[in-house]
Every structure is written in structure tokens, then in C-alpha cells.
Amino acid sequence: MYQYPDMTKSLGDFKLRVEEGNFTDSEIVVMLGENGTGKTTFIRMLAGLTKADSEAQVPTLNVSYKPQKISPTFDGTVRQLLHKRIRDTYLHPQFMSDVTKPMMIEQLLDEDVKHLSGGELQRVALVMALGKPADIYLIDEPSAYLDSDQRIVAAKVIKRYILHAKKTAFIVEHDFIMATYLADRVRELSRL
Template identity: 40%
Template sequence: TTFVKMLAGVIQPTKGSIEYDLKISYKPQYISPDFEGTVHEYFEQFSPQLFTSSFLQAEVHDALHLKYLQDRELMTLSGGELQRVAIAASVVKEADIYLIDEPSAYLDSQQRMIVSRMLRRLIEKSGKSAMIVDHDVYFIDMVSDALIVFDGVPGRKGRAQGPFSLHEGMNRFLKNVDITFRRDEETKRPRVNKPDSYMDRQQKQNGEYYYKF
């Protein structure tokens, strides 16, 4: 979150400087519904591309089921509804890189799957890049090609390593926190192994804190 805030120009680094000549679209971690009007009016004012592009209509508007929110007042939306609107508003903007902080917050498991697939498909088809910050391992597993791994002291200092491949990045991160993940055979989702279980010990012995693909 701190890293993408610096890239978005919201905060300044404690050392050095950030220089780039790129168009950036940023969805912050915390969303303030301070627009007085409907969802449709909000998009018309800030993200009209959502209605003028058939590609964005299909890939974003329809995928996120926004038609059911169009006539609702923005300030009356629930956390999950507001999250979907904020994600849509950020990804339909013309940009070189998209900074999306905690897109899975307030979304149920089905909505998280829909959003992760939408983001991955949209970025791949547009040929752009996105940096996504999220706490949901399954979400990151579905949406990411590569990972940047952070460590340090919270509130004092941080260090970024990478980018790494998804598997190597997850392996480094999980090794730092001493947790192993397996892939559930039925749901195919990442699952935490019980500490000191057979799977936990076996994966640690093999240096595979994250399941093999």
C-alpha cells in the first residue's frame, strides 16, 4: 500500500525520488463515497468510457454486474457495491499502469473470483500493466504473473525484492512467515497446511512453501 501510494504521488518517499513519464490510474485501499448522485451519473462524469466502448461494456460493466447499480445513489452503496464501482472507474481510464489497492475487500468469494478474472483478462487484452495489492492469497494466485515481496519493520522501514515469478515470490513470502500452502484437490484453491502436519513438514523439507504448479 505504501509503495503504490508513492507511485501514485499520494505520499513521498523518505529517501530518493520517483520519476516517470507514465499515465497512472489509482484505486486506493480506502474508498470515500463523496459523490452526490447516482452510479450512472458518477461514471458519466468521471469514467464516460464505460458507456462509449463496447469492449469495456462487455469486459467491465457487464462482468461486474453494474447495471443493477446504475440508478442507485453512490453514497447509499454497500462496501462491496462501492468496491465494484471503484474498480470499474479505475480500470476503464486510459493509463500505462494501473495501481489497484485491495480490490478484494468487502467482496464475497464469488465476486472475488469474478473481479480477479476480469482484471487479468482486461490487462492481458489491453497490453498494459497493473500492480495489485491484496491480502487474499487465492485472489493473488488467480490474478498475478509476478510478485514483489516486501519485508521490513511495519511503520518504520520496508524493503522490496523482485519481481519474481508467482511461485518463487509466494515461496519467499511464505518462508518468511513460516507457513505452507497446498492446493485443494476439489476446489483448486490454495489452503494453509496445519502447522507441523505431515504436508507442512514435507513441503518445508523440500523447500516448497507454496504448492507446485
């Protein structure tokens, strides 16, 4: 079991207060709440990308983080990107059958990353996030830019991967159906 401490973060007039909590392997914690309640800030604090106001120490874990906003900056094809960032994983037969194939990445392999649509980019980003070996997966809005069929596939892929790999995921999600399918536990954030 892993624990994180009480944490606060002030951003202008906004103040996020997170109570101490814990999580275990093979668990998906879905973060729900209105826009501006601190969901993204919380997972960025878990990732070590945003520092809490206090000296609270988040446990040092190997993290894979998929941000909410994805900016395609890689010069090259999807194949080159996957080969450069997650080569060993993306070529593994189990990963190909459990993640790459259902996410329909093979049809994008020769596409230029900078010319992908929002949904295509989201699918590639999810594959890259799951392909990075980690203790904890922090996935911010996996359903963004995906149509309803792709959302169902993405939810199944994420859930299967996290459970089979015996890892933990914190997922920020606004799609209630996807959140309900994914969640082993829900943390709801609200404004103070």
C-alpha cells in the same frame, strides 16, 4: 520496459525500503505481505501521491489508482458518476462486455452512490479504475468487501482487461487465491 529506483520512506518508527525494480506491459505484479509492511505506501509512491525520502525519481506515467479505503463523496447515482468520470470508456461496447457486465454494474446504475454497500462500492471503484485510460493501474485490495463469487469475477475481469489492453498493474492483495490467480509476478514486502 519501465523502471523505478531504490526508494525509502520513513513514517514514524516505520521505514520502507524498496529496491530498484522494473515492469513491462501486459504484466500484473501482486504485492504481498503482512499488514504494516508498506504495500500501500509503495503503490502510493508509484502513483506520485507519497514522496520518497530521497530525491529518487519515479518515472512519470499516466496512472489509474484505486485506493484501499473508498469514501463515497459523490452526490448522485452510479450512472451519473460513471458518466462524469469515465464516460467514453464506460459506454464503449467492449468495456461493457469485458468489465461492466461481469461486475454487475447495470443493476446499480440508478442507485445513489452514497447508499451503496461496501461490496457494491468496491465493484464501482474497480470499474472506474479500469475505465480510466492509463499506462499503469495501481489497485489496492480489490477483493475487500467482495464475497467469494465476486472475488473470482473481479480477478478474471482485472486479468483479462490488463492483458488485452497491454497495460501493467500493481495490485495489493491479501486474498491468497485471488493473488495467485492474478499474479504474473509477486513482490513480497516484509518488516525490516
